[in-house]
Amino acid sequence: MRLRMAYAKMDDAKYIAHLDLMRVFERALRRAEIPVAYTEGFNPRPKISFGFALAVGVEGEAEYVDVEIRGEPDIEEVLGGLQKQLPPGIRLLRGQLLTAGAKPLMAVLNRAAYRLRLPLTEPVQQERLREAVDHWLGREQVMYSRFTKKGPADKDIRPWVKSLAGEIRDGEIIFDMEIELGNAGSVRPEEVIAGLKELENLPLDLDGLGMRRTGVYVSGRGEKQTPFEGN
Numbered sequence: 001m002r003l004r005m006a007y008a009k010m011d012d013a014k015y016i017a018h019l020d021l022m023r024v025f026e027r028a029l030r031r032a033e034i035p036v037a038y039t040e041g042f043n044p045r046p047k048i049s050f051g052f053a054l055a056v057g058v059e060g061e062a063e064y065v066d067v068e069i070r071g072e073p074d075i076e077e078v079l080g081g082l083q084k085q086l087p088p089g090i091r092l093l094r095g096q097l098l099t100a101g102a103k104p105l106m107a108v109l110n111r112a113a114y115r116l117r118l119p120l121t122e123p124v125q126q127e128r129l130r131e132a133v134d135h136w137l138g139r140e141q142v143m144y145s146r147f148t149k150k151g152p153a154d155k156d157i158r159p160w161v162k163s164l165a166g167e168i169r170d171g172e173i174i175f176d177m178e179i180e181l182g183n184a185g186s187v188r189p190e191e192v193i194a195g196l197k198e199l200e201n202l203p204l205d206l207d208g209l210g211m212r213r214t215g216v217y218v219s220g221r222g223e224k225q226t227p228f229e230g231n
Contacts, residue, residue, distance in 0.1 A: 001068070006063070009059060026048065051106065121204070
């Protein structure tokens with residue numbers, strides 16, 4: 001049976017890199033004595049698969065992981081036993097056994113929502129912010145230079161941004177955005193904010209950026225669902 005779990009990755013756990021997070025779950029499953037299915041071959045590994053990785057330093061309110069388990073486990077017992085072995089900051093939210101033929105996470109997740117907070121270097125009125133965001137969204141193309149192993153590469157990041165809104169609160173700006181995910185690539189939220197600062201002349205303090213992914217979704221035909229729905 002394949003068990004899909006939602007979990008939050010908050011506070012100091014946001015500094016756990018993705019490869020280390022995989023090891024954290026493997027160790028927790030083993031210590032909780034959960035009967036996980038293993039791959040075959042010379043170096044068997046637990047059958048665990050995660051959704052799109054979070055960048056180090058980014059919190060996640062609802063992330064997902066699939067685990068293949070032998071037999072027909074009691075979901076609440078599995079979640080309870082596993083939670084006791086996970087480090088502070090990683091909290092299991094929900095579990096669900098998947099139907100036969102359910103697609104893996106990376107095959108269905110295609111949308112992510114983020115909330116970003118950052119200070120201003122000088123005061124800005126809400127109307128000025130709204131105009132800047134609207135102007136950025138109205139651009140047909142937004143080029144961003146991303147450094148790769150082969151050197152700098154220019155990329156149009158505008159198609160990946162599906163929604164963007166900003167609000168000023170207590171001397172800082174809170175941005176909410178949704179971006180498209182997929183095998184063809186995506187955009188990093190901090191690239192969008194850097195583009196806003198440069199192209200729309202917003203006085204944003206990029207060094208003070210704090211980021212949280214508020215959800216990852218399955219989006220299509222005008223609907224947005226969690227990866228639990230439809231399985």
